Amino acid sequence: MAFDGRTVFDSLSCAFPRGRITVVLGGSGSGKSTLLRLIGGLIQPEAGRVEVAGHDVTDPHTSLAEVRSRIGMLFQHGALLDSLSVFDNLALPLREHTDLDRAAIAQAVRAQLDAVGLGNVEGLLPGQLSGGMLRRAALARAIIRSPEILLCDEPFSGLDPASLKRIEILLTRINRQRGITLIVVSHHIASTLRLADQALLLLPGRSVCGPPAALRSSSDPEVADFFDEELDVEALDREERAAT
């Protein structure tokens, strides 16, 4: 996969176990979000295939609508429509793809908002919500059609510790109670260790996959370095001197 001649990754092969939580880790520009967009069929790889629940999303004959009906996606900044209220944002996929009447849609929307702890914001516009509330409203929209797979792009970024913990609990609950497969892109090591059944670490030119605890104690220096959260200024200085 390359953008403007810059290769993001060129030999990535990985599988995401059904019903489990996989956290995708990696440095900035390593292709974490690109991987989610490939799975959702928002972009196409230059080579290779991406299979989602038995459908090859890189095949032009595959119905992306069919594949996407099984996928929910939580975008980094929510991606709720600015011009619609929170209620209408959540109701949109139901109005578009189901035959539910108004009352049933309203009931489903309110149930979903209650599930993410946002019972009193349905009349507000997305711009009137805080970052954490926006993320939860977007999460409610992502799961309102009961997807099999939930893609989460940086769900913890820019959140205060309380909001972060709340999102983490919601994701865990969604996975455990509904059996939804979660693929979460994150930089947050602590959350990854708490949340993930499997971690996929994207490194320059390669990837490493396994249980997060195993990766953390890996003898591979690049992997260990990624998980090492201690600030080693002297090592950084040595690296910079070596680079210059």
Place this chain on the structure above:
Amino acid sequence: MTPVALVRELGFRAIRVVAELGSMLLFTLSFLRAAVVPPLRPQRFVDEIYNLGVLSLVIVGVSGFAVGMVLGLQGYNTLVRFGAEGSLGAVVGLSLVRELGPVLTALLVTGRAGSATAAEISSMVTSEQLDGLRMMSVDPMDIVVAPKAIAMIFVMPILTSLFVLAGLLGAYFIGVGLMGLDAGVFLSSLKSSIRFADDIGGCYLKALIFGFLAGLIATFRGYHATPTAAGVSAATTSTVVVTSVAVLIGDYFLTALWGFQI
């Protein structure tokens, strides 16, 4: 720059222009499909009529009145030299209906509503709202682009009518109210000079085509914006520039073709 580099640069730019035109053609076809194939979205269309049309009423009305006053003043001072001030209604009416009404309205609406449309859509690109729609299997062409572009086509003739009427009112105010021209002379000159099929028909034809151009260019530029703050700015600026140039060039060809047909 060496000759080889010059040719290479020229070729690169030519390819880019052709690619852009191809992309615009595909976009136009997608828009036309979204405009006629269900689901149609009447509520979104009504919302856009408000955003693009109703919110432009004041600027178009005030501008039309000001342009009419200038035309009235300049026209009267020129015509009075030849003792032809009685033709002021005809001069102002024909200028507004044939040219100034549709062209200036298109430029004003592009500056206000076209730029806003491009900015809104490009912001939606930047904040991944269009991708969010795609992931819900909702086509952004259906729900975002088509209602805006159709509304632009719809409001342009209405706003042009307002501009022309306000302009005539401004000219009447100057010619009759300030310069003392007889109201009956002004109105009969206006009535006798404007032909419905040729002048009014041409005016609305231009307004419809300018509305189509303004709507299409604004939505296209927004839809294909680079997802950055600079991309939003570039989409907005290029919408105003490209639409303005397209309207002025298009006006020449429409005038020539419409006149030739008569």
